[in-house]
Amino acid sequence: MPGRIAALSSRALRIAAELPGEEPARLARWLYRFGTAPRTPEAERDFGPGDDAMAVLGLTPGGPARIRLEAAFEATTYPGWIGFARGNGLPAACKLYVSPAPAALAEAFPTIATVLDRMEVRAFKVGRGLGGLLRPDKIVAYFADRGQLAATAAALARALPHCPAQGVPFTAALSEDGLLSWGIDPPPGSEAASWRAWVTRRIAAAILAARPARGEAAVTAARRGLAATGIDPDAWLCAS
The missing domain is CATH 1.20.1280 (Monooxygenase)
Incomplete structure (x- = not known):
């Protein structure tokens, strides 16, 4: 595309x-x-240092998005990411990239979280801190099959019709604006x-x-x- x-x-x-x-x-x-979006003084001002940036998404402890997601998912933090998983964790068949522009995150993320929950996505992760939110692949959802991935992407496209996009290079486009794309990780044992x-x-x-x-x-x-x-x-x- x-x-x-x-x-x-x-x-x-x-x-x-x-x-x-x-x-x-x-x-x-x-x-x-x-x-990756530049780490400008304006970005530092708008998002804040360290994990303070997650407050923009409502993902700090006690934040509205965090409370909603933790009702359905188990949250785990690790270097560079906060992950949300239910059931058996991360399926590995394919992955969906959701890439709003940093300035659009505050408005877009509650909708993204709602759709991922409603579509019963088993696992996704969000980049942590300012660096994580400036990277293009800042939100990654994991799927056991391409059918559920396509259905979730379609639901996100309907829910975010005018969301400014950043776009993830070297991924397979699912929307012309770059908001949604997908990929398949290499098999276990690969060098990456x-x-x-x-x-x-x-x-x-x-x-x-x-x-x-x-x-x-x-x-x-x-x-x-x-x-x-x-x-x-x-x-x-x-x-x-």
């Missing part, structure tokens, strides 16, 4: 192809962080635990393998290299 995510992913590829250096891990980290970590390592390797080519020649060579490894460089999924 053309749209914001395709544009973000293409822009990241073009910039990465021009960056100096030959270290794959460093380039992969840069690609993984691409699309998440889809985006896995795919950005392969992008970095493909770009560096194209050297000394730069610019569009490097981007074209990198896309061919990705396709050769089984990744669709347009849909950002493993090619079937």
Whole structure:
């Protein structure tokens, strides 16, 4: 699906192809962080330091969203994230990214939480602190099958028709505006635990393998290299 995510992913590829250096891990980290909103003085002012930022979402202890979610989910905090799970925890078949722009979080998150609860999503996580809320993949929900993922995405699209989006590069778009996208994590035992970590390592390797080519020649060579490894460089999924 053309749209914001395709544009973000293409822009990241073009910039990465021009960056100096030959270290794959460093380039992969840069690609993984691409699309993160800047940590400006205004963001520091509006969200606050540390976990104070979670008050914007109502997720601090005693906050309205936290109270509602803890009635249905078990909450767990860990570095960088607060997770909500019910039943057997995190299914691993596929994942939905919900990516409101940071300025839209205060208004959008109560609706997102309501939909995820109503759709009986088994598990999701939210980025912690200001850094977590500025990253593009700030809300990730997990599903046992693509049917429930698609139904939940459709419900979110109906509930948030005008929500400003940030968009998650290198994921498969479900909406043209970039608010909703999805992915499938690599199998256990892979060198990276998440889809985006896995795919950005392969992008970095493909770009560096194209050297000394730069610019569009490097981007074209990198896309061919990705396709050769089984990744669709347009849909950002493993090619079937």
